[in-house]
Amino acid sequence: MLDLLLPQRCVVCGCGGRQLCTACREGLPRIEPPLCARCGAPTAWPVERCRECAGRRLAFASARAAVGYDAAARRLVHAWKERGLRRLAAEVGQLVAERLPPPEVDALTFVPADRGRRLERGHNPAERLALELAVLWELPCVPLLERTRGGRQRGSSAAERRTVRGAFRPTAAALRRVAVIDDVYTTGATAAAAASALRAGGARRVEAVAFARALRRG
Ligand SMILES: [Zn+2]
Ligand SMILES: [Zn+2]
DSSP: OOHHHSBBTTTTTOBBBBOOOSHHHHHSSSSSSSTTTOOOOBOOOOOOOTTTTTTOOOOSSSEEEEEEOOOOOOOOOHHTTSOOTTTHHHHHHHHHHHHSSOOSSSSEOOOOOHHHHHHHHHOHHHHHHHHHHHHHHOOOBBOEEEESSEEEEEEESHHHHHHHTTOOESSOOOOOOOOOEEEEEESSHHHHHHHHHHHHHHHHHHEEEEEOOOOOOO
């Protein structure tokens, strides 16, 4: 409710008017082809696998994100997730639907929040984004995963890889083709662990879709 009462300010630049002003919205970095077919990293030319994902076992068929995770995207995600500015979920959903084609899947699902974080925030950002996208893309959204243990990691990539392996299990039989929604794609370890659990639950093909993606330089 808080965001209804506060004066509207852009969460990125602070200017008055809207929670995400037009300039900041347009300025969010685009992720444009050529991309790695698998992990969605921008590459010099189209490749099946890139330096970032080569040799890794990734249970998803492809990963795509709407914006690059720069400082502005980080501020937006922070406000959306931590400050509970829930109307930003609609804004974020619009951005994803504008910038990415709908995945060719039977249903959307989402990366589940760990219980502690969900209680703390009162919402799971990935779930809210999945619900927004379900409307925009006219696809069902079904909860299919749960966490096997707490501790959704933050911090280093190595820590993420260690922590998330085996972090999820299927709660229902997955549909044949599923897209798993998350807020940010960092190393891909979370998406891979979620996809692996969905495939264990019966999915044949899993696509990962995130709002923002960490971009490596050089
Ligand atoms: Zn702004
Ligand atoms: Zn790649």
